[in-house]
Amino acid sequence: MATTDAISLSPKIKRHKQYTLVIPLDLQRDRVLLGYKLRGFGQGKYNGYGGKVEPNETVIAAAVRELHEESGLLVEEPAMIQRGVLLLETVADNTSPILEIHVFTVEIWEGTEIATEEMTPHWFSLSKSLAAPTTSTSSTGTILPSFLSTSSSSSSSSSAAVRAAATVAKDPSSGGAHDLPSIPYFQMWEESRVWMPQLLRHVSSNEKGILAGEEEKVFLSSLSSEGPAPTAAGLEAANTIEIYGESEKEKKRYFIHHVQFVGGTDMDAIDGGEYSIWHGMGPRRLDWVDELPIAEWEGKKSFGTYP
Numbered sequence: 001m002a003t004t005d006a007i008s009l010s011p012k013i014k015r016h017k018q019y020t021l022v023i024p025l026d027l028q029r030d031r032v033l034l035g036y037k038l039r040g041f042g043q044g045k046y047n048g049y050g051g052k053v054e055p056n057e058t059v060i061a062a063a064v065r066e067l068h069e070e071s072g073l074l075v076e077e078p079a080m081i082q083r084g085v086l087l088l089e090t091v092a093d094n095t096s097p098i099l100e101i102h103v104f105t106v107e108i109w110e111g112t113e114i115a116t117e118e119m120t121p122h123w124f125s126l127s128k129s130l131a132a133p134t135t136s137t138s139s140t141g142t143i144l145p146s147f148l149s150t151s152s153s154s155s156s157s158s159s160a161a162v163r164a165a166a167t168v169a170k171d172p173s174s175g176g177a178h179d180l181p182s183i184p185y186f187q188m189w190e191e192s193r194v195w196m197p198q199l200l201r202h203v204s205s206n207e208k209g210i211l212a213g214e215e216e217k218v219f220l221s222s223l224s225s226e227g228p229a230p231t232a233a234g235l236e237a238a239n240t241i242e243i244y245g246e247s248e249k250e251k252k253r254y255f256i257h258h259v260q261f262v263g264g265t266d267m268d269a270i271d272g273g274e275y276s277i278w279h280g281m282g283p284r285r286l287d288w289v290d291e292l293p294i295a296e297w298e299g300k301k302s303f304g305t306y307p
């Protein structure tokens with residue numbers, strides 16, 4: 001485990017809670033596996049497979065465990081390819097921890113994907129999912145995936161959109177991989193539509209390391225599939241903090257998502273427990289580090305254990 005003597009931690013610094021997120025890729029058949037969340041946090045959204053890192057568990061061990069529990073796929077730790085970390089900060093609540101989500105892809109596994117009580121598996125076309133999606137808005141103002149917005153008027157409510165998106169992925173055995181739809185980015189956590197196409201392009205070009213040029217981005221994301229979806233204008237404006245100058249109620253519905261891709265395949269850095277999610281962050285990253293001079297944080301590659 002990491003040590004705490006790297007720096008004396010201020011109680012004002014937000015705690016981090018670690019999660020994993022694994023995206024299985026079947027490159028031979030040009031397809032990507034996502035789970036459709038049936039219940040709990042993120043219900044009605046597609047996502048990779050993952051969950052909380054348990055105490056005394058490495059991030060990679062948690063990634064292997066969660067993938068197996070939720071999809072049935074069994075993976076050896078060395079087959080996990082680390083792709084990046086998503087940092088999620090809740091805007092309105094200064095006491096809640098930063099979510100630190102470690103993103104992996106995996107291309108080799110044993111077993112077949114299964115439906116669990118929490119997630120149903122759906123395959124999507126990899127090559128059709130490489131472009132960042134464009135926004136389309138229904139007559140009710142709900143942001144819909146483009147393939148849904150052209151269908152009948154019954155798709156114009158968000159719950160209909162969720163149901164339709166849930167059934168859109170065909171069983172690959174009933175047709176070729178070329179029949180699969182693109183990833184329904186508008187039925188995912190909002191920031192996914194930005195980093196996931198980029199990650200898939202990166203994978204498709206056969207690179208295994210760090211996503212070049214990706215330092216940090218900030219996103220608005222709704223807390224659940226209920227409540228108002230961020231507008232296109234809101235998403236465009238999400239790089240400015242003014243977007244949160246609305247009512248208290250509105251503020252609580254959104255996260256700021258700080259997204260930084262780091263690390264590539266440097267497994268030692270993770271296993272050693274001193275994995276630095278901070279290295280390379282710009283000054284903006286330090287906005288929430290209350291009352292601690294930025295100079296004290298610069299040059300720190302590891303904070304050790306989070307308080």
Ligand SMILES: Nc1nc2c([nH]c(=O)n2[C@H]2C[C@H](O)[C@@H](COP(=O)(O)OP(=O)(O)OP(=O)(O)O)O2)c(=O)[nH]1
Nearest residue numbers: 019020021041047049050051052088101189192221
């Ligand atoms: N892309 C993205 N992924 C997210 C966000 N929030 C969030 O929890 N996730 C991911 C991280 C995890 O892979 C997953 C949530 O895991 P979980 O809450 O189901 O964790 P768990 O399985 O350990 O929990 P539980 O069922 O035992 O209660 O969703 C987000 O805003 N964006």
